[in-house]
Amino acid sequence: MNDPERAMLLSVHPRFASAILDGSKTVEVRRQRVAAPPGTPVLLYATAPIMALVGMAYIASVDVAPPKDVWSVHRDRTGITRREYDAYMSGAALASGLTLENPSSFEEPVTLGALRATGTFHPPQSYRYMKYNDLRQVASTGSALCEVLRKALGDLVPA
DSSP states (O other): OOGGGOEEEEEEOHHHHHHHHTTSOOEEEESSOOOOOTTOEEEEEETTTTOEEEEEEEEEEEEEEOHHHHHHHHGGGSSSOHHHHHHHHTTOSOEEEEEEEEEEEEEEEEEHHHHHHTSOOOOOSSEEEEOHHHHHHHHTTOHHHHHHHHHHHGGGSOO
């Protein structure tokens, strides 16, 4: 397995998950440096009250810079106000702007309960990279999701 082919599991508030999936939000901001190459699949986990994997997208690019610079370049595509951005970035030396492309919603969200029923799944506070065993566990929750993941991730997801 090649590390560059790993997937990112990204926890986002439901309003942001919806905006990413409908294409109105194309940049997700994070307070820390994100090092993921273009093409990395991103699984979107919508936090409470949804608590489910709701869709996926792909990283087109990552812009790492001081928060004011990331805002200056991406503000219109972040889906948040300047006040929300400043509050979130307070005290951060660097920000990452993840430009996302090709979003797609899962026909049926995969609930936290279903994810935990197959093992010890823990949604991340912000994001984490998923390795082979994590992907296999997520794929085992339903055949439709397994097919989507297999198309996106190839050999990382068993047939």
